[in-house]
Amino acid sequence: MSVIEYLISLYLTLVLYHSAHLVKWITESNRPTSIVKDRELRELLTAGRPNFEIPSPDTISRDIKSSFDKCRARVAKLLQVCQQHLAHL
Secondary structure: OOHHHHHHHHHHHHHHHHHHHHHHHHHHOOOOHHHHHOHHHHHHHHOOOOOOOOOOHHHHHHHHHHHHHHHHHHHHHHHHHHHHHHHOO
C-alpha cells in the first residue's frame, strides 16, 4: 500500500468514525437529522478541526437506515438461532 493509499484509507476511516458517532448521538437523543445544519453545532464539531466535513441530513438519514437494516438482520439471525435451540428442547 502506498503512502497516498494509506492516507486516503486513514481519512475515510476517520470520516466514517465521526459519522457513526454523529448517527449514534442523533438516534439515541431522538434528534432530527436536520440538526447537522445547526450553526452552533457545526461550530462545536469543527472547533479545532476546521477541515472536518459534517455529513448532510440526507447522508445521516441514509446511515440511520443502513444501521437499522444491519441491526434488524442481526436480530433476525439471533431469533432464528434461539428458535432452533428451543425446538430441540
